[in-house]
Amino acid sequence: MRGSEMSRSFPPAVDVAIVGSGPNGAAYARVLSERAPGATIAVFEVGPALTDPPGLHVKNIADLDERLVAQRRSEGLRPHTATKEEAAYTDPTKRVVRAGTHLLPDGFQQPGEDGIPALAMSSNVGGMGAHWTCACPRPGDAERPDFLPDLDELLDDAERLLGVSRDPFGSAPYSDVVRERLGAEFDPGRRAERRVRSMPLAVHVRDDGALVWSGADVVFGEETRANPAATLFPEAQVRRVLVEDGRAVGVVVHDRRDGSDHEVRARFVVVAADALRTPQLLFASGVRPPALGRYLNDQPQMVFAVRLRDVARTPEAEHDPRGDTAIVQQSGVSWVPYTDEDPFHGQVMQLDASPVPIVGDDVPAPGTVVGLGWFCGKDLQASDRVEFDDTATDDYGMPKPRIHYTLTGQDRETFARARDSIRRAAAALGDPLGDEPFVLPSGASLHYQGTTRMGAVDDGTSVCGPTSEVWGVAGLYVAGNNVIPTPMACNPTLTSVALAIGGARDIADRLTADPSAVSAESGGHAVPA
Template sequence: MTRTFPDSVDVVVVGSGPTGAAYARILSERAPAATIALFEAGPALTDPPGMHVKNIAGFAAQRAAQRRSEGLHPHTDGEPGQYADPARRILRPGTHLLPEGYQAPGEDGLPALAMSTNVGGMGAHWTGACPRPGDGERMGFLPDLDELLDEAERLLEVDRHPLAGAPYTDLVRSRLADAFDAGRAPDRRVQPMPLAVHRRPDGALVWTGPDIVFGDVTRNNPNFTLYAESPVQRVLVEDGRAVGVLVAGQEVRARFVVVAADALRTPQLLFASGVRPPALGRYLNDQPQTVFAVRLRDVASAADVTTGAEIIGQSGVGWVPYTDEHPFHGQVMQLDASPIPLVSEDEPSPGTIVGLGWFCGKDLQASDRIAFSTDEVDDYGMPKPSIHYTLTARDRASLAAAREQILRAARALGEFIGDEPLLLAPGASLHYQGTTRMGPADDGTSVCGPNSEVWGVTGLYVAGNNVIPTPIACNPTLTSVALAVAGARDIASQLVLQSAAGAAIGGDHA
């Protein structure tokens, strides 16, 4: 890492989360001669950069890293907000809230909208769930989606059968299967949640962060450089082509620019750069969700439960996949794997307590959007965002149906903890999608094409959950990394062809 910027490179990547790291990895593998500069607005928390915070040794060190991820007004050492807060403003370690503009009068807004600003982005803090999209979650115009998902699993080091052999995992899965499997296709039946984790020889879990996505091939690439604490201010566009970026007041020229700066800041940077296709910032999808908790019925309390950041290997993490008939994504997880505090610290052993979370596919509307000011700026000097977001009648019906589904799961598993499932505040999913959505044609309803290149701006690519165009209800990271793989391959093939053409011209002149 360095603060001395080059005058020019082959590829600029903006943002160091899982998708930005995927671009760097694929380019390092497929076009190793290409020079790559990756710019990240936040600090590097770890060595190697981008490591998952749960892999940091010691709780105090983890908390310090989370605090450094919380933007210009960190809150970890203060009093965190509660989910019952009347303002529904949820403070979670490692993230920072949009300070204002999160709810327009008369709208639901996204009061819980949050971001992470650090090398690795939200990928340094995520839960690692990597389910595959199914049925209506899939992009039908991508015939090679399954192969791209395979490649995303390679980059994220996904284990499809994590926590195998945990004492209660078969029991939980069996009870859920009895409740939900009838009539489902084999790949849509209850199953273990694929997780981006692996076990060390000593048995400890290692969580995938962008450091693993980068991999040794990127870290050892002499043509790749990561620039932390280097916020990009503009993408430079000339004659309909991206030609570089402005960072810290300096121009860095490039053949290709990839913006992977999350679902709020990617469209923000494009807007600031004068790249404003009709769909920019629109079709915002937050995944409405409801959560609950149960104590497993007819099992003994676990005697060897430990506490801390690591998942306890008792009941594991189960998955009730989305289907068109039941358009919900269900997660049933060991309590301490949940990012949501579902029970008090006074509860007995969490070895017998599981949290349930049901995510709904949003009723996608162009009116659900992030708007940007032309005359006001945020704390980072970028166009100030404001959220326009409303749950439709269809969304509310979906949430009511999800409530019935989560109660069905709870009855199958055990005894309720609490009287009713909890409806989380809009924005709580952290799975924001759609604001630079992909589409098969430039018809005004998408920002980029199937290879993630922005319509009308050659050489400018976008990446992240924001590229996903479908009402996806499952955890989106695996899908967004898969889409990034396709974009990175497209750039790599062009670089290789350009290099070959240059070599041929040079040979002709020799």
């Protein structure tokens, strides 16, 4: 580790400047460390480092009080999670907000539109990768971009970086019963790769039985942590990408610790700052292609719960002492994939405890209460967008965002079909807990996509090309779920990391083809071993 927490210096120049330290920014740093080990890399993150190593998933913090502190520190300038030391911030609108995330304070809904009231972000090293569910299904049918012939190989590599296990809880009590019943209901007529199966998860089980969840720390990997040319700068907000003669040449960084501003020159700039703040930074930098911020996709989502019928309590289905609704060793997670015929995706999770009260004294065995979550593919339209104000600024001094978002007739039809589908799943599994599926507020999925979408050609409907390089601005790359151009219904992280790997390989190839590296001393918070 170079530099210190009390004082630090920013390098005058690097080969690659990466904005954002979530799974996608980490993927760029990892691939570049592997393929262009001599390249100097600086990763800038607006939020603090929560853990050592940086980017650790907060569920790996065993002490629950320490976990709450880490979540609160991720919540931007208006934190809301209560800890022993700090009072809770209460959102006066009573909008849904999850621990570790912070809401867009205003501008999330326009008159006469549906809006995205639960739109949320995380501001911390590791980004949303410190808080996600770690579900890593592969896209299928219309979810897949049809202009990437190497997509499956990129997805394979994304599974490697994320540490994905195809069936981590295959031996969980009742999981075979859940998949058998779901398969009988949904598999007929489906291709083999789109049939019900275990949900791939970015998690591994230690020898002592503890679960270790993948955060950006896993994506960074030892290759990045051991790379002396890679440096991570927490609490360092990039406010502008420098563009000269049609090429990105660096960034302007605002040090949130002391308020100073710094110019860092770079041969390549990667913006991986999430689906709201990536287009925001491009807009602030004067990079404003026609599709910037458009084709915003938030997955409409509904949830339901059932209790398995006709199953006997098994000896291994012992109650986890935490008594929460987390995924534990008694859990199974199953997946009902998206198809063009059924354009929604089902995530089916056996729970350690019921999410709704159970009447009577009969305490259900862990795994016999099953939560169902159905995510719908959006009818993509250019009018669904985030736009930015040239005159007003947000809490971080950036152009203020405003969301325009409307569900179409096709969306409502898809949602009605998804409701029928989740009822079918519930009936196949057992006895519903509650009368009707519950529709979550728009934005609750946290799976926002499309605002810097990828395209095969520069026809005005995309922001970047197949390697993630922004049209018309050489050396500027974008990364994140916002690059996904399709009506994705499944959890998008695996796909966005796969696209990031493709972009990182492109930069690595260009660096090795022209090995005249920028020499720079970097003093900050290094990615430690």
